[in-house]
Amino acid sequence: MxxxxxxxxxxxxxxxxxxxxxxxxxxxxxxxxxxxxxxxxxxxxxxxxxxxPLALVAASELSKPNDYLVRTAVGRSILLTRDSEGEAHAFLNYCRHRGAEPVQGCGNARSFSCPYHAWTYDTRGRLMGMPLGDRYEGLDRSALGLVELSSEERHGFIWVVLRPDSPIDVAAHLGxxxxxxxxxxxxxxxxxxxxxxxxxxxxxxxxxxxxxxxxxxxxxxxxxxxxxxxxxxxxxxxxxxxxxxxxxxxxxxxxxxxxxxxxxxxxxxxxxxxxxxxxxxxxxxxxxxxxxxxxxxxxxxxxxxxxxxxxxxxxxxxxxxxxxxxxxxxxxxxxxxxxxxxxxxxxxxxxxxxxxxxxxxxxxxxxxxxxxxxxxxxxxxxxxxxxxx
Ligand code: FES
Ligand SMILES: [Fe+2]
CATH class of the missing domain: 3.90.380.10 (Naphthalene 1,2-dioxygenase Alpha Subunit; Chain A, domain 1)
Incomplete structure (x- = not known):
């Protein structure tokens, strides 16, 4: 203080x-x-x-690159990750195929495979691929990543705004x-x-x-x-x-x-x-x-x-x-x-x-x-x- x-x-x-x-x-x-x-x-x-901005997790809960954690917040499943470069991210934990939750629990992983049909995402939410990928020719996979939410790591917490496309400014919020x-x-x-x-x-x-x-x-x-x-x-x-x-x-x-x-x-x-x-x-x-x-x-x-x-x-x-x-x-x-x-x-x-x-x-x-x-x-x-x- x-x-x-x-x-x-x-x-x-x-x-x-x-x-x-x-x-x-x-x-x-x-x-x-x-x-x-x-x-x-x-x-x-x-x-x-x-x-x-909601302080959804303490930064120490994702202390290392590729650490991840799923929690619910205001009814949504939220995936929090720390990418290989150490930057924190937050995503709506809903698969872009048919909406299953690709990730559960917490741990350390470089990629996540959705349990329903195995579409795979990386720690930055990018869609890496899916089984029988040649059947999905013509799709813009870069537009089919997990929906990322605005997040900011500040004062030992990872803050997230739950509504997609909303800006985040934790300093302004704390005033x-x-x-x-x-x-x-x-x-x-x-x-x-x-x-x-x-x-x-x-x-x-x-x-x-x-x-x-x-x-x-x-x-x-x-x-x-x-x-x-x-x-x-x-x-x-x-x-x-x-x-x-x-x-x-x-x-x-x-x-x-x-x-x-x-x-x-x-x-x-x-x-x-x-x-x-x-x-x-x-x-x-x-x-x-x-x-x-x-x-x-x-x-x-x-x-x-x-x-x-x-x-x-x-x-x-x-x-x-x-x-x-x-x-x-x-x-x-x-x-x-x-x-x-x-x-x-x-x-x-x-x-x-x-x-x-x-x-x-x-x-x-x-x-x-x-x-x-x-x-x-x-x-x-x-x-x-x-x-x-
Ligand atoms: S719902 Fe995720 S792969 Fe089908
Ligand atoms: Fe009490």
């Missing part, structure tokens, strides 16, 4: 801890249930997911967060998988809500996360809307530390170890600092309005755990355990949002991160139904 940003956040963290009072929204928010259930709203959100995300050093980290595309029976915004507040942590994750034992209240946090994105930060020190930190010259402050931040990058990316690494997850709408698809993992700057800490594999396993604790509760929310007779959910003043999330999505899709009380 840039020094000035870190120092400014430290000052806010100190104020919160000193006052034992979080940064609050101006009013409570009421979110009409239609916002989670409406087909028409889901269509408008889909537009955002299809036209925004004022571009340098902050760069400073996390994800390009030097290794991905450890926790969950591979888990379907959850709750609208994607309902799941995202649960990632932007800590209020549930003592009840749902008792004993799983190392909570700040000195923070008297779980909601002591600060929040910012940064363009379409949200930063949610927590002091990692207690009230007893405030006087000592204030007595130390600012030049000696260490924001990196004194604050923990969570970033929601619109529309579905989540990065969260946790001990020596980062949670890296994405949430996308599922096959209907009451389903989300969650991919979740842990990025580690080292293969060995620092002294006294859990290994990267254990951190990833713990992240998966946390989701398994959240999931049953989230799914009750899913049923509540579908069948509830109440007309809205209530997002308190101390859930400002959730409010900023809804305000961002509402702004992007032109929804005017959010109310305040």
């Amino acid at each position: 840039q020094r000035e940003v870190g120092i400014a956040l430290m000052k806010r963290a100190l104020a919160i801890m000193e006052d034992q009072w979080p940064e609050m929204a101006n009013a409570h928010m009421q979110v009409p249930l239609e916002y989670y259930n409406s087909q028409e709203i889901a269509e408008r959100e889909r537009e955002i997911f299809e036209t925004s 004022d967060l571009d340098t902050e995300i760069a400073s996390l050093g994800c390009d030097r980290m290794t991905y450890y998988n926790s969950l591979q595309e888990e379907p959850l029976a709750l609208n994607w915004k309902g799941v995202t809500e649960g990632l932007l507040e800590g209020l549930h942590v003592p009840y749902v994750h008792a004993g799983t996360f190392a909570l700040n034992p000195q923070a008297a209240a779980i909601d002591l946090a600060f929040y910012d809307a940064i363009g379409a994105h949200v930063r949610y930060g927590l002091p990692m020190f207690g009230p007893d530390d405030v006087a000592r930190i204030r007595a130390t010259p600012e030049t000696q402050w260490d924001p990196a170890s004194s604050i923990g931040c969570v970033w929601w990058i619109s529309p579905g990316l989540l990065l969260a600092q946790e001990l020596y690494g980062l949670i890296y997850a994405d949430l996308t709408p599922g096959s209907n309005v009451s389903e989300a698809v969650f991919r979740y993992g842990w990025l580690s700057p080292t293969t060995e755990a620092p002294e006294g800490m859990a290994s990267p594999e254990e951190m990833a396993a713990r992240a998966a355990q946390a989701v398994s604790q959240d999931q049953p509760v989230w799914e009750t929310c899913g049923r509540g949002l579908t069948h509830g007779a109440h007309d809205s959910t209530l997002i308190g003043r101390n859930e400002k991160g959730v409010q900023l999330l809804h305000e961002s999505v509402a702004r992007q899709i032109g929804y005017e139904g959010l109310r305040y009380c």
Whole structure:
């Protein structure tokens, strides 16, 4: 994080801890249930997911030339490759013959043979040939490659825009967060998988809500996360809307530390170890600092309005755990355990949002991160139904 940003956040963290009072929204928010259930709203959100850069994989998941990986994103099968020269690519994983998915899983290969009739493609998506090729004389094979999507490798992720022929500009998308995300050093980290595309029976915004507040942590994750034992209240946090994105930060020190930190010259402050931040990058990316690494997850709408698809993992700057800490594999396993604790509760929310007779959910003043999330999505899709009380 840039020094000035870190120092400014430290000052806010100190104020919160000193006052034992979080940064609050101006009013409570009421979110009409239609916002989670409406087909028409889901269509408008889909537009955002299809036209925004999505960080579909960590660069380390394709670390070597000819590495490949297939994942689904917003209902599509996407093939990600690193070609023999090290350049990353993304393709719609649909064969140009009759539409089968030519590639499954992940691995290292110079070419891919479609399982249906063995049309073969290279790592740049070019059609190399097919059995009985002389029967297909006259076809322009150069026009029958896999459909490539715009992609960009930046800050340790491979970002993709899912709609063909759309431009990509990740720096413009991140806006004022571009340098902050760069400073996390994800390009030097290794991905450890926790969950591979888990379907959850709750609208994607309902799941995202649960990632932007800590209020549930003592009840749902008792004993799983190392909570700040000195923070008297779980909601002591600060929040910012940064363009379409949200930063949610927590002091990692207690009230007893405030006087000592204030007595130390600012030049000696260490924001990196004194604050923990969570970033929601619109529309579905989540990065969260946790001990020596980062949670890296994405949430996308599922096959209907009451389903989300969650991919979740842990990025580690080292293969060995620092002294006294859990290994990267254990951190990833713990992240998966946390989701398994959240999931049953989230799914009750899913049923509540579908069948509830109440007309809205209530997002308190101390859930400002959730409010900023809804305000961002509402702004992007032109929804005017959010109310305040
Ligand atoms: S569908 Fe792929 S080769 Fe026929
Ligand atoms: Fe949780």
